[in-house]
Amino acid sequence: MGNVYEKLQRALASVRERTDFVPKVALVLGSGLGDYGEEIKKEAVIDYHEIEGFPVSTVPGHKGRYIFGYVGKVPVVCMQGRVHYYEGYSMQDVVMPIRLMRLMGAEILFLTNAAGGIKQGMHAGDFMMITGQIASMVPSPLIGPNVDELGLRFPDMSEVYDKKLQAIIRKASVEHEIPIWEGTYMQLTGPNFESPQEVAMCRTLGADAVGMSTACEAIAAKHAGMRICGISCISNLACGISPEPLTHEEVQQTADLVAPRLKELITASISAM
């Protein structure tokens, strides 16, 4: 397993050889948002390959780099591409980039993803602000020796998604007339999409949207003392709700189509943080 904190320190040293930028907000770009970098007044870019020990994604459509710069006046580090548990990485590796952004100085984590919609009334192309999550279908990223330098062995999860950040996103959605659902995100491992029976299970358990990322990242960030918010792009209705078979291409196409509105909402929200 190796010492997680030492590995993080080596990765941080690789970053600090390139930039001394201190972000306030760490933004993770999900499907369709890959080109959000265009919205950022760039100060530095670091390819994941250049960072010692960094997990690099294999999914088509996911680039791999950190972008440092400003959204409005707010200093941000942005992850263009993330790694997923289904790619075969350990959960510790999956959340390593999040922890690294914490060590760079980020206080706020802004998560985005593509997800299958479960809540009644949702349509492909809608957005959902994440107000809660169910992560217990995937291993916790905190399994293993506790990284005491980051946080407690038994961290509280009573408010994973910060209420004040939710209020900021809500306000931005009203001001920009971009309607947004609110609900619970549930992470499954993937990479297969769910069966209709599994989607029925997710709904019974209280999920409004289902995906293959994000909740584990939120746990690692909460452990490390970050304030967290998140928005899902409902790229499709979950299996069994949608009459059509699901494809990754459909997920990407829908996410690409509505990305401009989501970018507007993200920019407005971050500018107010």
Ligand code: HPA
């Ligand atoms: N299920 C799981 N993950 C997803 C989906 C889905 O329907 N759409 C986008 N990511």
